[in-house]
Amino acid sequence: MNWGTLPDGIEAPESREQNMRRLYVHDEDRVLLKVVHYGNPTSVGIEFEEGGDWQFKPLWTQRAGPRAQIYFHPSAVKAAIVTCGGLCPGLNDVIRQVVFTLDVYGVKEILGIQYGFKGFVDPKYPPVALTRKLVSRVHMAGGSFLGVSRGTPDLNDIVDKLQDWGINFFFIIGGNGSHAGAHEIYKRCLERKMKIAVVGIPKTIDNDLQLVDKTFGFDTSVEEAQRAINAAFVEASSAYNGVGIVKLMGRQSGFIAMYATLASGQVDIVLIPEVPFVLEGEHGVYNFMKKRLDKNGLCVVVIAEGAGQELLESSGGVDASGNPILGDIGKWFYSQVKAYFGKIKMSVDVKYIDPTYMIRARHCNSSDHIICSVLGQNAVHGAFAGYTDITIGLVNTHYVFLPIPKVIEVARKVDPNSNMWHRTVTSTGQPDFPMVPQKISEKKAQSQPSSPPKSQPTSPKSPVSGSSRSQSPGESRSLSCRRHPFDMKTSDRSM
Numbered sequence: 001m002n003w004g005t006l007p008d009g010i011e012a013p014e015s016r017e018q019n020m021r022r023l024y025v026h027d028e029d030r031v032l033l034k035v036v037h038y039g040n041p042t043s044v045g046i047e048f049e050e051g052g053d054w055q056f057k058p059l060w061t062q063r064a065g066p067r068a069q070i071y072f073h074p075s076a077v078k079a080a081i082v083t084c085g086g087l088c089p090g091l092n093d094v095i096r097q098v099v100f101t102l103d104v105y106g107v108k109e110i111l112g113i114q115y116g117f118k119g120f121v122d123p124k125y126p127p128v129a130l131t132r133k134l135v136s137r138v139h140m141a142g143g144s145f146l147g148v149s150r151g152t153p154d155l156n157d158i159v160d161k162l163q164d165w166g167i168n169f170f171f172i173i174g175g176n177g178s179h180a181g182a183h184e185i186y187k188r189c190l191e192r193k194m195k196i197a198v199v200g201i202p203k204t205i206d207n208d209l210q211l212v213d214k215t216f217g218f219d220t221s222v223e224e225a226q227r228a229i230n231a232a233f234v235e236a237s238s239a240y241n242g243v244g245i246v247k248l249m250g251r252q253s254g255f256i257a258m259y260a261t262l263a264s265g266q267v268d269i270v271l272i273p274e275v276p277f278v279l280e281g282e283h284g285v286y287n288f289m290k291k292r293l294d295k296n297g298l299c300v301v302v303i304a305e306g307a308g309q310e311l312l313e314s315s316g317g318v319d320a321s322g323n324p325i326l327g328d329i330g331k332w333f334y335s336q337v338k339a340y341f342g343k344i345k346m347s348v349d350v351k352y353i354d355p356t357y358m359i360r361a362r363h364c365n366s367s368d369h370i371i372c373s374v375l376g377q378n379a380v381h382g383a384f385a386g387y388t389d390i391t392i393g394l395v396n397t398h399y400v401f402l403p404i405p406k407v408i409e410v411a412r413k414v415d416p417n418s419n420m421w422h423r424t425v426t427s428t429g430q431p432d433f434p435m436v437p438q439k440i441s442e443k444k445a446q447s448q449p450s451s452p453p454k455s456q457p458t459s460p461k462s463p464v465s466g467s468s469r470s471q472s473p474g475e476s477r478s479l480s481c482r483r484h485p486f487d488m489k490t491s492d493r494s495m
C-alpha cells in the first residue's frame with residue numbers, strides 16, 4: 001500500500017497487519033439477515049419456518065467488501081460486463097463503478113457486452129473495450145449505454161464465447177431472469193473447469209428480490225412516481241368530480257405502488273397484485289371512489305400493473321424471455337370507471353396517466369447513486385475474493401454477498417399482513433375490498449396464526465458455517481457463498 005505523503009505528526013502504519021485491520025473485510029465477517037426478534041406468534045410481519053416454527057433463528061450471510069487476500073492476479077484478469085432485461089435507473093452507474101474498481105485493482109482488459117446476452121451471439125454488436133475514461137460520465141444519463149435485451153440465446157454459445165475470449169470475471173447486471181441465466185452459466189463453466197467468477201448485481205425496479213432491503217433504482221422510481229401522482233391529483237382536484245388514475249410498475253409485486261402511495265399522501269386508493277379486490281357492490285372499489293368524490297370532490301387511484309389480472313382476459317402470451325405478457329389493467333380500469341359512473345349517471349372527469357417508461361428511463365437520484373456505487377465496487381471485491389455464483393445486496397444497511405440460487409428461489413412480494421401495507425392503507429383510508437364481504441369476527445379468526453407457539457424464543461448464538469443441516473430451535477445458520485473449487489494461489493494485494 002502506498003500511503004503517499006502524510007501530514008506532519010501522522011505516522012504511516014508499519015506492519016501489514018495494521019493495514020489489514022484498517023482496510024479489509026475478514027472472510028468470517030457476517031451480516032444478520034433478519035433482525036426482528038419476534039416475541040409472540042401474533043406479531044405483525046412474522047414469518048413461520050417449516051413446521052410452523054416462529055422462533056428467532058439467526059441467519060447470517062457473508063459481509064461484502066475488499067479482502068486482504070485475493071484469488072486472481074489483476075494482470076491476469078479479463079472482465080466482461082453485461083446488462084440484461086428491462087431498464088432501471090442506475091444501470092450506467094453500476095457499470096461505471098465496476099470499471100472504476102477493476103481499474104483500481106489494476107485490471108487492464110474490460111469488455112462491455114452489447115444488448116444483453118444477445119451481444120454474445122450477434123456479430124453486428126461485438127464487445128466494446130471499457131476504460132475509466134470512457135465510462136467516467138455515463139452515470140449522468142438514464143438507460144444502459146451498453147444496451148439491454150430480453151430473449152434467451154443458447155447458454156452454451158455464451159459459455160463458448162466466454163471461453164474463447166478468455167473471460168475470467170463475468171458481471172451480470174439484471175433481474176431474476178438474468179440471475180437464473182447467471183447461475184446456469186456458472187454451472188456450465190464449472191463443468192468445463194473454467195476458472196471464472198460469475199457475479200450478479202441485482203437490477204429490479206420492482207424491488208422484488210428476496211432478503212435485500214432494496215434494489216438500486218427503486219428509490220428513484222418511487223420519487224419519479226410522485227410526479228405522476230401529483231399530476232393526477234392536480235388534474236383531479238381542478239376538475240368537477242375529478243378522478244385521477246396512475247398505473248405504476250410491479251408485475252407481481254406492488255412495492256413501487258405501495259411506497260409511492262405512502263410517500264405522496266395524495267392517493268385515495270392503491271391496488272396491488274398481492275391484495276385481491278372487488279370493483280362492484282357495497283364493499284367494492286367503485287363505491288368507495290363514489291364516497292370520496294361525494295366527500296372531497298376528487299379521487300386518486302394508483303394501480304400496479306400486475307394488480308387485478310384475474311379481472312382481465314389473459315392473452316396467455318409470454319415475452320422473449322418467457323415472462324407472461326400482462327393485460328393492461330390501467331387502461332381497462334380507466335374505461336371501466338367511466339362506464340360505472342356513466343351507468344349511475346354521475347358526471348365525472350377521469351384522467352389516466354401511465355408513466356412507466358418515463359420512470360424507468362430516468363437517471364438515478366443521490367441515494368441510488370450511492371447504492372449503485374457500493375454494489376458495483378463490491379461485485380469486483382467478491383470476484384477478487386474468489387467467490388462465484390454470488391450476487392450483492394443491501395441487507396439491514398450492510399452490503400453482503402448472497403448465493404444466487406437463494407435470491408432467485410421466489411420473487412419477494414408485499415405481505416398484506418405487514419406493517420408497511422397497514423401503514424399505507426392507514427394513510428389512504430381505504431377499506432378492504434374483499435372478494436366476499438366478511439364479518440369482522442370472521443376476519444379476526446382468519447388473521448390468527450395457524451400454528452400455536454411451540455416454545456419460547458431463544459437468544460442468537462455466534463455465527464457458524466453451513467446452511468442445509470437440520471436446525472435446533474434458536475440455532476444460528478449461515479448462507480454459504482460458493483468459492484472456486486479450483487486450486488488457486490492467493491495473491492498478496494500489497495505486491
Ligand SMILES: Nc1ncnc2c1ncn2[C@@H]1O[C@H](COP(=O)(O)OP(=O)(O)OP(=O)(O)O)[C@@H](O)[C@H]1O
Pocket residue numbers: 084085086087116117149150151152153174175176177178179180181182184203204205321322323
Ligand atoms: N430461467 C432462465 N434460465 C436461463 N436464462 C434465463 C432464464 N430466464 C431468463 N433468462 C435470460 O436472462 C435474460 C434476462 O431475463 P428477463 O428478460 O426476464 O429480465 P430480468 O433479468 O428478469 O430483468 P427484468 O426485471 O427487467 O425482467 C434473458 O435475456 C434470458 O436470456
Ligand SMILES: O=P(O)(O)OC[C@H]1O[C@](O)(CO)[C@@H](O)[C@@H]1O
Pocket residue numbers: 085086087175204205206249250251305319360
Ligand atoms: O417493456 P418491457 O421491457 O418488457 O418491460 C416491462 C416490465 O419490466 C419491468 O419494469 C421490470 O423490469 C416490469 O415492471 C415491467 O412489467
Ligand SMILES: [Mg+2]
Pocket residue numbers: 085175176177178321323
Ligand atoms: Mg424478469
